[in-house]
Amino acid sequence: MPATITSVAHYVPPDIYDNAFFESYLDTSNEWIVTRTGISERRILKQGATSDLIIPAAKECIEKRGIEPDEIDTIIVATVTPDYLFPNTASIVQHKLGIKNVWGFDLSAACSGFIFALVTAAGLVESGISKKLLLCGADKMSAITDYSDRTQAILFGDAGGCVLIEKSKDPNLGILDHILQVDGVGLPYLHMLGGGSANPANHETVEKKYHYLYQDGQTVFKAAVVGMADFSLEIMRRNNLKSEDVDWLVPHQANLRIISATGNRMGLPPEKVMVNIDKYGNTTAATIPMCLSEWHQAGKLKKGHNLILASFGAGYTVGAVYMKWYMND
Numbered sequence: 001m002p003a004t005i006t007s008v009a010h011y012v013p014p015d016i017y018d019n020a021f022f023e024s025y026l027d028t029s030n031e032w033i034v035t036r037t038g039i040s041e042r043r044i045l046k047q048g049a050t051s052d053l054i055i056p057a058a059k060e061c062i063e064k065r066g067i068e069p070d071e072i073d074t075i076i077v078a079t080v081t082p083d084y085l086f087p088n089t090a091s092i093v094q095h096k097l098g099i100k101n102v103w104g105f106d107l108s109a110a111c112s113g114f115i116f117a118l119v120t121a122a123g124l125v126e127s128g129i130s131k132k133l134l135l136c137g138a139d140k141m142s143a144i145t146d147y148s149d150r151t152q153a154i155l156f157g158d159a160g161g162c163v164l165i166e167k168s169k170d171p172n173l174g175i176l177d178h179i180l181q182v183d184g185v186g187l188p189y190l191h192m193l194g195g196g197s198a199n200p201a202n203h204e205t206v207e208k209k210y211h212y213l214y215q216d217g218q219t220v221f222k223a224a225v226v227g228m229a230d231f232s233l234e235i236m237r238r239n240n241l242k243s244e245d246v247d248w249l250v251p252h253q254a255n256l257r258i259i260s261a262t263g264n265r266m267g268l269p270p271e272k273v274m275v276n277i278d279k280y281g282n283t284t285a286a287t288i289p290m291c292l293s294e295w296h297q298a299g300k301l302k303k304g305h306n307l308i309l310a311s312f313g314a315g316y317t318v319g320a321v322y323m324k325w326y327m328n329d
């Protein structure tokens, strides 16, 4: 029996930073940001850590499913901004939620984090290792963004999204297929060099800005357009899905132009492509669960809808998932 998503919720911090904020101190403009990225505003968590972006979403997710927190047996946190290098954020989430007898781990795949974790979670549930798995995709990107660099500052935001993964009650509905890939060729173009074992923190790593994210925008842009579209088309092909069979493309939200190019290559009209980058910017592991949560809340996701989830991120990491929407109801 496949696994499926039985509940979904998200959290964004209340503080909004619009493009005028960046115009006030950087050599940039609202027009440049909107036309080049599609972003109008993003949310920033002023105090707290990534686990604080997860807890409100996790509580809502569990409550909506109508179960006791203790029924959760596994927690996976997809993030590149863990509260600490260790202990893992899954342990912190467990403790803050007060769930007993649960295990879990963090998963690092940058902007593909949610999709990689979703496939991992589905495997654990299908095999019977996990029965009720809380999957969290969250990033406090403001913790690793250089706000003096106009090429990076405007892109990112903070948010968290959670889903509950359980066995589907219908063999034809749920998470049905995936294609995932890592390719270390991406290291020079998208990385954070400091703080790990290669460049432990010291004065020099701080001076060299090694504790901030670095991105060669154009190179990553080109790779992302090809990667997201190729993987999405391949998963359509091997599941015999034509453009008209796809109800929703759920793309990672890094740049509206990458999203549109992917949708176009799949032959989808814009109304079948989920877009909320205008409100939140790139929230890394949170973008896809946030889209699912907002579209579910709006009543736009129907039982049996064909969804293609697609992502591209640091590594490089690339992923596409095919699911037929079903919440076991």
Ligand code: COA
Pocket (backbone or CB within 6 Å): 027, 028, 029, 032, 033, 036, 037, 111, 150, 151, 152, 154, 216, 217, 218, 220, 221, 224, 254, 255, 258, 282, 312, 313, 314
């Ligand atoms: N405001 C005004 N000008 C800016 C700017 C800003 N915020 N940021 C960059 N520019 C300038 C550049 O300095 C450059 O100027 P120059 O021509 O004088 O050198 C010019 O705009 C074009 O820069 P470029 O980097 O070619 O822009 P772009 O169209 O590629 O857009 C990104 C930049 C980052 C928005 C885009 O490349 C992108 O989205 N990349 C991929 C992101 C992604 O998918 N990441 C994966 C997961 S995180």
